[in-house]
Amino acid sequence: MDVSLFSNQYLIRKMCTDDVAEVYKLCYKDSLYYQYCPPFVSEQSIMDDMNALPPNKEMCDKYYLGFYDGNKLIAVMDFIMAYPEESTGFIGFFMTDVSIQNTGIGSKIINDLCAYLSRIxxxxVRLGWVKGNPQAEHFWHKNGFRETGVSYDAENYTVIVGQRSL
Ligand SMILES: CC(C)(COP(=O)(O)OP(=O)(O)OC[C@H]1O[C@@H](n2cnc3c(N)ncnc32)[C@H](O)[C@@H]1OP(=O)(O)O)[C@@H](O)C(=O)NCCC(=O)NCCS
Structure with a gap:
């Protein structure tokens, strides 16, 4: 899959071990997110996420991506192709840089991604948000995601599973 087609505005590349410090610099500023989804981020947790896979998936299905506006990393996304079923894309994590939040960029990235996935x-598209996180819930609702009725308990919070039809 050509991930550069995920966005018609931003440069996208797969992130690797060398990029962990840059991803950390974006994530650690977002204390609100980690209040709802502890523990707080570390370079090790980013590395673990870069290597984490859902059941029955392989690294070739996983896209841990950085979105760049020029040289500036503005968003990070963990995307799994064809999960949990063949015709569904799964967003495991999505975060925009605090400095550009609430300017519509997150919605643009998600809508461009959905448009591309629809074309193929x-x-x-399926994902989860932490129950009670007002920012995440508002954002996904605003972008057309609806509760599937499925939720599950993690150690410190409950995850609501949402989905958007393309
Ligand atoms: C959720 C997130 C990706 C949205 O990105 P963004 O670039 O700010 O997105 P947009 O500007 O398109 O939209 C943000 C919306 O959230 C709303 N919002 C921001 N903070 C909020 C809060 N505390 N409570 C409720 N809504 C909030 C904004 O008002 C805006 O909605 P509006 O256009 O209806 O006013 C970004 O805030 C983020 O990275 N948050 C931390 C990580 C996270 O929660 N990721 C999603 C779960 S995996």
Whole structure:
């Protein structure tokens, strides 16, 4: 899959071990997110996330991506292709840099991604947000994601599973 087609505005590249410090610099500023989704981020937790896979998926299905505006990293996304079923894309994590939040950039990235996935005949995008996180819930609702009725308990919080049809 050509990830550069995920956005018609931003440069996108797969992030690797060398990029962990840069991803950390984006994430650690977002204390609100980690209040709802502890523990607080570390370079090690980013490295672990870069290597984490859901059941029955392989590294070739995983895209841990950085979105750049020029040289500036403005967003990070962990995307899994064809999970939990063939026609569904799964967003495991999405965060924009605090300095550009609430300017519409997150919505633009998600809408461009959905448009691309629709063009390649995917049917749904699925994800989870932490129950009670007002920012995440508002953002996903605003971008057309609806509760599937599924939720599950992690150690310190409950995850609501949401989905958007393409
Ligand atoms: C959620 C997130 C990706 C949105 O990115 P963004 O670039 O700010 O997105 P947009 O500017 O398109 O939209 C932000 C919306 O959230 C709303 N919002 C921001 N803070 C909020 C809060 N505390 N409570 C409720 N809504 C809030 C904004 O008002 C805006 O909605 P509006 O256009 O209806 O006013 C970004 O805030 C973020 O990275 N948060 C931390 C990580 C996270 O929660 N990721 C999602 C769960 S995986």
């Amino acid at each position: 005949e995917m049917a749904n």
